Amino acid sequence: MLDSWRDRLGWREAWRLSLKEVLMLTHQEAELQQREELLFLAGRRRVTDTLTSRTDVCxxxxxxxxxLGGQQGALLETLDRSSKQGAELGADLGVAARCLSCSADVLVCMAGGRGGLRSGPAANEAWSPAYTMxxxxxxxxxxHALAMQRQHWLSRPDLLVRAARHYEGAGQVLLRQAVMSxxxxxxxxxxxxxxxxxxxxVECPARLDLxxxxxxxxxxxxxxxxxxxxxxVKVNGKRPIGARARRIVEPRLLLVSYSGGRGSGSSTEIVCDNLDDLKDHCQPHAPGALLKAVCVCSxxxxxxxxxxxxxQLMERWGGGVELHSWSELPTGSGLGTSSILxxxxxxxxxxxxxxxxSTDSLIHAVLYLEQxxxxxxxxxxxxxGLVGGVKVGRSxxxxxxxxxxxxxxxxxxxLVTLEQHLQLVYTGKTxxxxxxxxxxxxxxxxxxxxMVQNAQQLVFNSEESAxxxxxxxLGECLDRSWQQKKLMAPGCEPASVRTxxxxxRPLVLGQSLAGAGGGGFLYLLTREPQQRDAVLxxxxxxxxxxxxxxxSVELDKDGLTVLPPYFS
Structure with missing residues (x-):
């Protein structure tokens, strides 16, 4: 309010500007740039808050x-800081691994849809020092070493995609360390x-994931x-997975793996006389890698x-060890063979x-070994496969x-009724x-x-199935599980399997490919009992x-079974 004539006089004599004159006196481009920078700053803070608080936000x-706004450099630096922050807060490997994966996402965005497939090798020697750290x-x-190396891979789309692969590889290193906890x-x-x-x-059944x-x-x-x-479950009346071991006089490791079951098919024999023979235990495609990894992790x-x-063998065990493994299931069966083995x-x-x-120790030892x-x-x-019967695993x-x-x-x-209604079909596709x-x-x-919604539904469906x-x-849960698997991994249903x-469909209450899908075994819960001939x-x-x-498939109540010791 203007309370006196002096105030009114001052107001009348004041300098006035039109909106046009105001705009002429401002630096519009700088103003817009400042607002844009503020917007991107808020976005980077949102990224940091989302990652450090472990929020399920895309x-x-x-x-x-x-x-698109040319702010990729500042964003990558923000992700670097968020990754390092885990070290200051007690090395939260889960947060750091997600940050590295996000850096890979940014690099792929920078490639603009060019540069080749994102999935591929990540073995360039230039990144090795960072991986080693x-x-x-x-x-x-x-x-820090990843960020320094990244600067050399920003000039072309193909280099950006390859850099993204190496960031994903670095994230996998941290993920393995997290699981090894x-x-x-x-x-x-x-x-x-x-x-x-x-x-x-010992011998083990296979498993069907319901x-x-x-x-x-x-x-x-x-x-x-x-x-x-x-x-x-037993397949064709037997536990299809097994292993045996014995101490031997010679101070060496004799590793034998059978394909097609013990006593049939072919076998691979590896003799380890020195530690160098075990150095490829972490290369899954190396001959005898699983048996070598067992020798190290055990x-x-x-x-x-x-x-x-x-x-070492003589000092601790008084001799060497001979170790055999076998499985009567085809490669890529989807029945959990490698982990159970x-x-x-x-x-x-x-x-x-x-x-x-204890069985509990074995379960966690396999987790550690596979990392x-x-x-x-x-x-x-x-x-x-290690725990018999029907059960729920939780983490x-x-x-x-x-x-x-x-x-x-x-x-x-x-349980008897369930067994009578279960059928197992090998699809013929690995x-x-x-x-x-x-x-x-x-x-x-x-x-x-x-993905987030489906992960929630997976857990809900498991608890409902139990x-x-x-x-x-149960058939409804099986069908729902298969739909959820397809959402998790599109492309896991080959055309012949869909057919x-x-x-x-008219014969079953529910059905699903075992494991991750893509081939292997299909298991059915039929409407009527003993439907093998009808299925055929x-x-x-x-x-x-x-x-x-x-x-044929039978429920196995015992899980891992120890046979009486013997000499041969």
């Missing part, structure tokens, strides 16, 4: 906007050594939490010891060296990663999951809304299915 729109636990130094739940005791030459043999598969996969399993309901020998292999091998080695163990072997994967396979959204198993006490009548895992992990790190009190309800499932008839009358086969 940041890809922020990344694309920053790249990360593997040794130097998170801050490793992230499960090592603290491995506990063994030392008892009396069995006699030299006495075989210690619901929740993929929620056990790192990092989903420790960032969101996982729940998988599965069942141990503590049978130490690669960092100054003593040679023979000295790893558990069987560990149990055989523990027993032949007089050590005691050493760099094959990754989750925990549901070993839970399914909390936290590190260290711990798996807890609840065996379900179901009525005997229901499961090709080469890039499935990488694609799922990438989508999870990006927190695609569909409570199913009828075959029809097979559509042809079988439908498949024989359906063209274009290829070399399929139908197998």
């Amino acid at each position: 940041l890809l729109p922020c990344f694309r906007a920053a790249v 990360l593997e040794k636990g130097n998170l801050r130094g490793g992230v 499960s090592q603290r739940f491995i506990s063994t005791g030392q008892g009396e050594l069995p006699p030299i030459g006495e075989w210690q043999e 619901a929740g598969g993929w929620s056990d996969t790192p990092p989903i399993t420790f960032e969101h939490g996982g729940s998988v309901t599965n069942v141990a 503590g049978l020998v130490s690669l960092t010891s100054q003593h040679p292999l023979g000295h 790893a558990g069987a091998l560990l149990a055989a080695v523990y027993r032949c060296t007089g050590r005691t163990y 050493i072997l760099t094959t990754g994967g989750g925990w549901q396979d070993q839970v399914g 909390k959204a936290s590190l260290p990663l711990q798996v807890e198993v609840e065996s379900l006490s179901l009525p005997e009548e229901f 499961r090709l999951a080469r890039n499935l895992l990488q694609d799922v992990v990438r989508s999870w790190y990006s927190r695609l809304p569909s 409570q199913a009190c009828s075959l029809s309800k 097979m499932m559509e042809a079988l 008839q439908v498949l024989n009358n359906t063209p274009g299915l290829g070399n399929f086969s139908v197998h």
